[in-house]
Every structure is written in C-alpha cells, then in structure tokens.
Amino acid sequence: MLAENFNLTAYCQRIGYTGELRPNLATVQALMQHQLRSVPFENLDVLAGKPISLNPDDIVAKIVGRQRGGYCYEVNGMFAMALQALGIPYQFVAARPMFYPMKRPRTHMALLVTLDGAEWLCDLGFGSYGIRAPLRLDVLETPIPQGCDTFMLSEEGGDIILKAQVEGAWAKQYGFNRCPVEWIDFAPANWLNSTHPDAVFTQKPLVVCFTANGRNILFGDSFKQVDAGITTQRTLAPHEQAAVLEEHFGLRS
Structure with a gap:
C-alpha cells in the first residue's frame, strides 16, 4: 500500500529518527518507538466532521505533510508504508477490542511483521494501553515489560489475545487471528468509527502520545500524564486545550 508521495527520508524526519535503516528488528523497534512519541493517536478530524480518508497519499499528506496524527488505520497504515519501503514483510x-462490557466487531487494525523467521505484533494505534515495542507471537503466557507497562499474549479459541497489566490484574485489550486482511477491508470499520454516534471517536477529543517513560492522554476535558508509573490528572478549561495540544502532542490548530 505504498503511497506515491511516501518518502522514507521525509518519514524519518517527521518522527525524528536518524539511525540506521535496515530490514531488521532493531530498526523496526526504533521506528515504532520514534513514531509513537511523535505522531499522536488522535480523532480531531472526526470531531470536526471531516472524512477520514484511507487513501495512502492522503495519509502521508496528513501525517508527514501537515504534522498531524490519526487513529489506527492512519498511523498503522503509515508504519506499513515504512515497512514496505524497507522490504520487510507484513x-x-x-x-476485536475487548475492554468493552459487550462484544464488539473486529474494527481495530494491527500489523503482523515477519523478521528473522518469526512473527511479531506491531501496533501504533491503540491509544492508552498500546504496546511500545514489537511482541513476538510465539511467546505466550509470558509477561513482557515495556517501559512502565507490562503486556502478555495468550491464545483463546483460535485467537491471540493481547493483555495489559492494569492495576495489578491482566486486562484483555483485543484479540485477533492470523487471517490476512486487505487494506480495503477496513473501509466499513473506518466509516463506523468515524460516523456512528456510539463510537468513542465521535463523542469527545481523544489524543494519546507516548513519552520515554509513559504517555500523555487528553480525553474530553481531562488531561492525564503517566510518567514512570506515576499518574497526574487535571481538568482543562476550554481555553487551555489548544495550548496543551501544541505543547504535549505537537498538534496545532
């Protein structure tokens, strides 16, 4: 799905990456962490009533050209373009998101990357309890610390389940199987997430950006900062939101 306007050098400049570019795990992990810390997960265009385009050229123009973020299809799509440019199979x-009280459809997009004969889960678009580095798919029932978070992959009913440790307990985040999905298959889910009144993205601002030791989260008028396992939270007045978006998420109106 490489866009005609995708340029690997421009992408690396956007995410602040100046290291080596090789088709190996070290490069994939470094690119993933740099993108997570510079390209926020955000739904501001959804709230503004703007269509969320799955055209690869539009994604590049938005994230690289206009210095914006996006939600899972956009940020994971962007990362897929970088993988393809490096010749890395994915x-x-x-x-299926699993933190809701009821069963939900498989609307979330993630990536399976093949490196050194193994499959790895990469995901840059899951918001607060998203992984911070690739997870090897054949390592199950094993806690994997990533910064201030701990994750684990399990297998249930033919699905691989991503779990995160939340307040001392394992909380299911989402489940998936290895059935390949094409880019166009996400069009209905994109439409639902960007237009349905019950979708979380249509209701209030949701912006997440990772930091070296945690993450910053804006949800509605609540601004939360997690740093080395310590959480601080405050309520923003309407006039404060633009400054917080620029200072902590790199987003300008």
Whole structure:
C-alpha cells in the first residue's frame, strides 16, 4: 500500500529518527518507538466532521505533510508504508477490542511483521494501553515489560489475545487471528468509527502520545500524564486545550 508521495527520508524526519535503516528488528523497534512519541493517536478530524480518508497519499499528506496524527488505520497504515519501503514483510489483521462490557466487531487494525523467521505484533494505534515495542507471537503466557507497562499474549479459541497489566490484574485489550486482511477491508470499520454516534471517536477529543517513560492522554476535558508509573490528572478549561495540544502532542490548530 505504498503511497506515491511516501518518502522514507521525509518519514524519518517527521518522527525524528536518524539511525540506521535496515530490514531488521532493531530498526523496526526504533521506528515504532520514534513514531509513537511523535505522531499522536488522535480523532480531531472526526470531531470536526471531516472524512477520514484511507487513501495512502492522503495519509502521508496528513501525517508527514501537515504534522498531524490519526487513529489506527492512519498511523498503522503509515508504519506499513515504512515497512514496505524497507522490504520487510507484513500483513494487516483485524482485531476485536475487548475492554468493552459487550462484544464488539473486529474494527481495530494491527500489523503482523515477519523478521528473522518469526512473527511479531506491531501496533501504533491503540491509544492508552498500546504496546511500545514489537511482541513476538510465539511467546505466550509470558509477561513482557515495556517501559512502565507490562503486556502478555495468550491464545483463546483460535485467537491471540493481547493483555495489559492494569492495576495489578491482566486486562484483555483485543484479540485477533492470523487471517490476512486487505487494506480495503477496513473501509466499513473506518466509516463506523468515524460516523456512528456510539463510537468513542465521535463523542469527545481523544489524543494519546507516548513519552520515554509513559504517555500523555487528553480525553474530553481531562488531561492525564503517566510518567514512570506515576499518574497526574487535571481538568482543562476550554481555553487551555489548544495550548496543551501544541505543547504535549505537537498538534496545532
């Protein structure tokens, strides 16, 4: 799905990466962490009533050209373009979010990347309890610390389940299988997430950006900062939101 306007050098400049570019795990992990810290997960265009385009050229123009972020299809799509430019095999998977009280459709997009004969889960678009580095798919029931978070992959009913440790307990985040999914298959989910009145993205601002030791989260008028496991939170007045978006998420109106 490489866009005609994708340029690997421009992408690296956008995410602040100046290291080596090789088709190996070290490069993939470094690119993933740099993108997570510079390209926020955000739904501001959804709230503004703007269509969320899945055209690869539009994604590049938005994230690289206009210095914006996006939600899972956009940020994971952007990362897929970088993988393709490096010659790294990958496939899209459709994942079912599992933190809701009721069963939800498989509307989340993630990536399975093949490196050194193994498959790795990469995901740069899951918001607060998203992984911070690739997870090897054949390492199950094993806690994997990533910064201030700890994750684990399990297998249930033919699905691989991503779990995060939340307040001392394992909380299911989403489940997926290895069935390959094509880019166009996410069009209905994109439409639902960007237009349905019950979708979380249509209701209030949701912006997440990772930091070296945690993450910054804006949800509605609540601004939360997690740093080395310590959480601070405050309520923003309407006039404060623009400054917080620029200072902590690199987003300008």
